[in-house]
Amino acid sequence: MPNNLLFALLAVFAISPAAAHEAASATLAPGYRALPFTAPQPGSYILPVLGSAADGSVVDSSGKPVSLHALYDGKIVLLSFIYATCNDVNGCPLATGVLQQIKTRLKNKPQLSGKLRLITISFDPEHDTPEVMRHYGQGFQNAGSDWRFLTTKSEMEILPILQNYQQSIDKEYDAQGRLTGKFSHLLRVFLIDSHQRIRNIYTISVLHPDMILADIETLLRESSPAVVGNHAPESADATDPLRPGDDKSGYADSAYQTHTQALNARREKPADLFRRARQPMLGLPQLPTPKDNPLTPAKIALGRKLFHDRRLSLNQTISCAMCHIPEQGYTSREQATATGIEGRSVRRNAPTLYNAAYLTRLFHDGRESTLENQAWGPLLAANEMGNPSIGYVVDRLAMLADYTGLFQKAFGREAGMETVGQALAAYQRTLVSGNSAFDRWYFGKEHKALSPSAQAGFALFTGKGGCSSCHLVSGEYALFTDNDLHNTGVGYLDSMKIQPTRQPVQVAPGIALDVDGASIAQVAEIKAGDLGRYEITQRPEDRWKYRTPTLRNIALTAPYMHNGSVGELKSVVQFYNRGGIANETLDPRIHALGLSEQEIDALVDFLSALTGSDNETLVADAFAAPIGN
Incomplete structure (x- = not known):
């Protein structure tokens, strides 16, 4: 922010000359300066639902009682908590200054007209009466702006609002234990969507008009209708590879219940995969099974256990199912290429296992011809499951009490290179999908x-x-x-x-930033070569x-x-x-x-x-x- 605008704001806040001089020489928050990088392209990412925006009883600048939800209804809202006598340039003046910049820029963004409401609430109702808040907001009002300056009737009415928004406020005392009229608080500005859900929370380090406007325009691009309860917005398209894998919608709500399929469905019962595999499926030929490894219920059950068992990796953290994720089409929708133990990079995308039974070439380069042999590739790859040898895997299985008798039941002999591959192959052959x-x-x-x-x-x-x-x-x-x-x-x-000169980089589930390719090259390791079938x-x-x-x-x-x-x-x-x-x-x-x-x-x-x-x-x-x- 240029100094003239800074001093104009300080004048509105009635800050003393000494405090103004101190503020001018202070290290200003990012919100006062030009953003040192380009803000993400609106719509190139998804804002997660962080919880429901709580209701509360407030008073407008004319003294009229109104509920927060009535003010939120159908609007995208920027909500800030301040007190009028704050003279910390990186505190309440920062929040008000950033909102002022946003309001000014709205003149050049007609697509936001009538859709955004700014709300500033005082957490010091003893001093900040409706008349004080009206005076406080006069310098920021103009024709066409929708900025409400609110307070409450009493401290008792502001406290539950602050608690619901997890806004910590503490009164400050001097050395003699007397109130100073100042407050210690964590600056937070809330972005609330038109369905009264919190979609972002800005603190001092990220409170910047460029970032906020990108988020607002991203919300406006969510064209799907609202959803009910704690579900994520339907605009988080189920086909989007960057969508969140774990739905935390409404997480801050005391009545939160997870809607993540991977967690809820753990209560499911096993299916009769043997019977299902033997039933013809429209659009698919008869299921091929090798003569030396016919399907049996015992083999399928053992292969299923092996496929999902994390203990089969070197450090007992990665299973087959963690790259071939069942609810993601038996592949990984959240990663371009797979990730092995200790976060080791894999060169290629995890292919789907649906209808793998019908494949005569396996892996992207076609280096294996049977599921029995293919199973050992990931188990022994240093950047996948990391096991040093076949014997290492077989010996580990022999030490696991819950595998006792399972190989005998399925094959009439103990675990070995052949039977481990056959069991895993038997399970994978049941992953047939047709009748589309x-x-x-x-x-x-x-x-x-x-x-x-x-x-x-x-x-x-x-x-x-x-x-x-x-x-x-x-x-x-x-x-x-x-x-x-x-x-x-x-x-x-x-x-x-x-x-490409710029690439989307996923920084969190469901969130990607558009990053310059040169910046990526500075921190990225050299990508491993891949010549495909030639190798x-x-x-x-x-x-x-x-x-x-x-x-x-x-x-x-x-x-x-x-x-x-x-x-x-x-x-x-x-x-x-x-x-x-x-x-x-x-x-x-x-x-x-x-x-x-x-x-x-x-x-x-x-x-x-x-x-x-x-x-x-x-x-x-x-x-x-x-x-x-």
Whole structure:
């Protein structure tokens, strides 16, 4: 803030010349200066719900009683608590000054007109009468502004409000124990949405008009209707890869109950996976099982226990299910690439395990051909589960009392390299998912099962888009993969270190900041190279080839591509519409498609219709599994 504006504010607050001089020479809070970095782009992140905004009885500057909820109704609100005689430049004057800057900027932001209300409440009602608050606010009022300066009838009425907002206020005393008329308090400004929920709390270090206005505009972009109770806002789109994984909506409320599926569903009972796997599922072929590892209930139950057991990692913290998360489509929707023990980085995205039974090539580079063998890859990878050897895992299982007799029951012998792989494979083969809306329309001949837009998308998928040349659909079933490997240019782009100038960086669940690429490079380690299938075959023509993923449940399994570099399904379609990334070994089937925006949306509608109808059974069963220590 320029000094002339600072002194103008000090004059409004009737601060003494000596105090003004002291304030001018003090280290000013960030809210008085230009932001040293660019504020995040509105709508590029999600503001979590921090709790319900409490009600309370206050008095307006004319002396009329009014409730806080009546003032909040339908408005986005910035709420600050101050007292009129405060002369700490980084205290109450800071809060009022920042709100003043926001009010001034509203003139250039007509989209906020009528939607934002500023509320300042005194926590010193003995001195700050309605008349005092009216005088206090006169310098900040003008035509079109909506800024209310409030107080309460008594200290007894302000106390419950302060407690509900966890606003700590203490009266100050001099050396003789006499009241000084000053207060010690923690400066906090609350952002409250139009549904009376707290969405952010600004303290002195982050109280800045640029940040607050970005948050306000982000709230305005939430177009979904309000939700009931403690649920998160529907605008936190379930397809958003940056959405919070743990719903803490209403956490500050004394009646809080978690709505996080992963926690609530732990009370679920195991499903009969053996019976489910033997039932034909519309749209899928008969479940393949190797002759040397037929499915049995005992094998499936043992594999399920192994899959969810954290004790199978070196430091007993990571299980298979922590990268292939059941409620996130058996992948990880919150990370572009997987994270192993001790936070070690993994080069590639965790692929979905839905319908892995039908794959003949496993891992993104296709280096394994059976689930039995594939299971040992993550167990032994130093940056995944970290075990030093096969024997180390087998010996640990032998020491765990709750595994006593389980391998004997399932295989007639003790745990070993073969039986561990077979048990894990048996469980993974039961993760079948079909009978989607598309299946009911295409194979079941239910003409109304698929929307007209999705039907148009399927015509593009098999026609102009050419998608079905790799994501196969037959007259009897559809695996939506050719079980082959292709170069689309994504791996080439990574290898050439071609990065955007700015990138979104997730700083907390559901929150991302747009950060300059040069800043990222200063603190990031050099990204590990990845040549795809070439690393397996050593043939130059196999550079940057990766396995064709199934498209079933694709709406559940963002982010996309082998490196998790694409966050939204529409962005994937747009990538292929542009013709991928040109390079010397680009698959000849990848070329510009010339799809219109309407055709792109139709393709997305079709892909969104590939979600299985009975996934909840598998997720609920997974939540009933023990996770080890």
